[in-house]
Amino acid sequence: MANPVQTTLLIIGGGPGGYVAAIRAGQLGIPTVLVEASALGGTCLNIGCIPSKALIHVAGQFHEIQAHAGDSALGIRVGPPEIDIAASVAWKNSIVKRLTQGVGALLKKHKVTVIQGRAQIVDGKTVDVDPSLRGKAGAPQRIRCEHLLLATGSEPVALPFMPFGGRVISSTEALSPKKLPTSLAVVGAGYIGLELGTVYRKLGVKVDVIEAQDRILPVYDADLSRPVAAALKALGVGLHLDTRVLGLTDDGKALRLQKGKADEIRLEAEQILVAVGRAPRSRGFGLSSLMLDMDGEAVRVDSRCRTSMQGVWAIGDLTGEPMLAHRAMAQGVCVAEQIAGQTRYFTPEAIPAVCFTDPEVVTAGLSPAQAAKAGIDCLEASFPLAANGRAMTLQSTDGFVRVVARKDNHLLLGWQAVGRGVSELAAAFGLSLEMGARLEDVAHTIHAHPTLGEAVQEAALRALGQALHV
Ligand code: FAD
Ligand code: NAD
Numbered sequence: 001m002a003n004p005v006q007t008t009l010l011i012i013g014g015g016p017g018g019y020v021a022a023i024r025a026g027q028l029g030i031p032t033v034l035v036e037a038s039a040l041g042g043t044c045l046n047i048g049c050i051p052s053k054a055l056i057h058v059a060g061q062f063h064e065i066q067a068h069a070g071d072s073a074l075g076i077r078v079g080p081p082e083i084d085i086a087a088s089v090a091w092k093n094s095i096v097k098r099l100t101q102g103v104g105a106l107l108k109k110h111k112v113t114v115i116q117g118r119a120q121i122v123d124g125k126t127v128d129v130d131p132s133l134r135g136k137a138g139a140p141q142r143i144r145c146e147h148l149l150l151a152t153g154s155e156p157v158a159l160p161f162m163p164f165g166g167r168v169i170s171s172t173e174a175l176s177p178k179k180l181p182t183s184l185a186v187v188g189a190g191y192i193g194l195e196l197g198t199v200y201r202k203l204g205v206k207v208d209v210i211e212a213q214d215r216i217l218p219v220y221d222a223d224l225s226r227p228v229a230a231a232l233k234a235l236g237v238g239l240h241l242d243t244r245v246l247g248l249t250d251d252g253k254a255l256r257l258q259k260g261k262a263d264e265i266r267l268e269a270e271q272i273l274v275a276v277g278r279a280p281r282s283r284g285f286g287l288s289s290l291m292l293d294m295d296g297e298a299v300r301v302d303s304r305c306r307t308s309m310q311g312v313w314a315i316g317d318l319t320g321e322p323m324l325a326h327r328a329m330a331q332g333v334c335v336a337e338q339i340a341g342q343t344r345y346f347t348p349e350a351i352p353a354v355c356f357t358d359p360e361v362v363t364a365g366l367s368p369a370q371a372a373k374a375g376i377d378c379l380e381a382s383f384p385l386a387a388n389g390r391a392m393t394l395q396s397t398d399g400f401v402r403v404v405a406r407k408d409n410h411l412l413l414g415w416q417a418v419g420r421g422v423s424e425l426a427a428a429f430g431l432s433l434e435m436g437a438r439l440e441d442v443a444h445t446i447h448a449h450p451t452l453g454e455a456v457q458e459a460a461l462r463a464l465g466q467a468l469h470v
Helices: 016-027 042-047 049-069 085-109 191-202 222-235 325-339 368-373 389-393 422-434 439-443 453-463
Strands: 005-012 032-036 113-116 118-123 126-130 141-150 154-156 183-187 206-210 238-240 243-248 254-259 265-268 271-274 278-280 312-314 353-355 360-365 378-384 400-406 412-419
Touching: 005 016, 005 113, 005 325, 016 032, 016 042, 016 085, 016 325, 032 141, 042 049, 042 085, 049 085, 049 191, 085 113, 141 325, 183 191, 191 206, 191 222, 191 271, 191 353, 222 238, 222 360, 222 412, 360 422, 368 378, 368 400, 368 412, 378 453, 389 453, 400 439, 400 453, 412 422, 412 453, 422 453, 439 453
Parallel strands: 005 032, 005 141, 032 113, 141 312, 183 206, 183 271, 206 238
Antiparallel strands: 118 126, 126 141, 154 278, 243 254, 254 265, 353 360, 360 412, 378 400, 400 412
């Protein structure tokens, strides 16, 4: 074995959790080694957030042009568009490349040592890296550290009776199609199923979505998921709710479905995208030898991202829900600053969540039902986008912004919105909750006109009984 590398901080995984922790550690002067088995940027930059949003943009543009090719109310006349999916995927890949190369450059700038290879945990302070991924034969590289940060992310959950392969694909394959199928069955009406199902439908593919629950996006309340369901139906997406997938037919060409207790039906599909959730990546690299406290497959951490073993930290998807890139990044910063000697906790007031469907859904903090369940007496108010001038000029008046606040002192507890372009409201929602704002703070802040943000102000005004434009 080559001489061991000695470092203060060793990070396993170069996704948004791991690479942000490494950059912050570098800024703080902490000697840091980051081991990545695949590509810097992790799921998020390579096969998740960024590629999916790139394809959502492609499909959105295609769909808009198609809309104008018919009877465009805007007076724009164009011919029917065509899609060159290979070129679309190449464009998506160019964005991924620019971002992942940027991460590499940032790590270099902050003097982080990046080692390409699969990490195998030996003990809480020792890791071996398999060099074969770098095309090199020979013994593993041993790394010793004072602090070990686990940031190995997550992977798609397979249906046991219908494993990935052939026509059964995960989001990874769906994000890099060589050609578009004529039909796609999507199992799971959550984030991935609906974001990517919308992409394929807008590009002209026949799409059917199968969901075990009785409505789509069951993590959100029904007021938020209803406009998305209506838009999917208008787009021609088949929604099979309260429906179980039993498996493939013998010839493998169709899915066997059962709705409630009804008779089995068949649904033909050229490809099947299984999007029934993701599981923490906690197996296959010696993690179990540390005997850490676990919550199922997730590594259990406390409010400072510490595991049950001293000097071993964990962040991001490996630590379970919510599996979101911005949570992983914030945890990464939190750990790096503690290793630098600062007292830090990961106890955010809210972690915003956005589903990039059309219309988009955004939430931060408590919904009215969650606040009621917590026994809090609250005010809630909604402002419809139909009454917002900017939404009208964008031809996107379906949806609303809703606020939840304590009744006694008007402290904001949560925000929700559904509508085209509302994802950008996440910043205002998160900031107001994190700063402990009250309804009056938002209501008395001048919001630029005409913007969707005015609906945020109007929701707060309405909760105070002072709405101006409804
Ligand atoms: P990951 O990004 O999964 O990174 C973990 C890294 O660890 C990987 O690069 C992996 O190769 C490496 N690794 C694992 N084991 C080892 C080992 N033994 N040795 C060396 N390296 C190892 N989140 C959002 O917030 N917004 C979105 O819009 C969004 N869209 C998404 C769309 C899709 C299709 C998917 C699949 C996910 C999406 N997510 C989104 C979720 C987001 O990608 C994850 O929450 C985020 O990537 C988690 O970051 P992480 O650092 O914990 O793990
Ligand atoms: P999800 O948890 O969002 O949705 C899974 C859906 O599948 C649920 O509605 C569930 O009821 C359904 N389901 C489960 N088993 C089923 C079965 N056997 N048959 C039919 N339906 C079934 O999971 P996902 O869409 O795979 O996404 C995984 C994670 O990735 C998300 O939870 C999120 O953390 C992250 N993600 C985030 C974004 C974003 O932030 N915009 C986008 C994509 C992914």
